[in-house]
Amino acid sequence: MNIYLGIDPGTFKVGWAFVSGRGALLLSGIISRSDFEEFLLILDNSNWYQLKPFVVEGFIESLPDVFQPEIILGGGTFSKFYLGLLQSKGYIPQIVSEYGTTLGARSLYWELHPPKGIRRLIPISLQLPPREIDDLAAWKIVLNALVLPV
16 A cells, blocks of 8 residues: 655644545645654654644554555645655655645535534535644645546
8 A cells, every 4th residue: 555645844743634535535644843853753663643733634543554655645735854854864764846725625625524503504614624634635645646636
């Protein structure tokens, strides 16, 4: 089973998403820039339960016990910093454009969490997700790299 790790690099925080080869979201979260090296240690050791404080979507149990994901890094804001950290740990990520990933992440959010109640009457294009969506932008980065639709 191919598993991809999408990374949406930012100045202060990083969205990450483990995605199946078919494009399904397995696990995602958001970490601060200062926690990224800890995230890489977790990745090195396959100690997935240490990700629990950072998880936003999905279930840790959906990940295999041990695997080596193909890393896909968004090439936008501050990506050179994260590329350097990844390369220092021996990872060679594929770098892809982040163009349109924020809007794509909004769409993904509403697919996962359709509006309820009176919010169903408001067009999705006029609504903002009630949480940060950097993790879903990381998912969208993987979908774009795999050329899979939302």
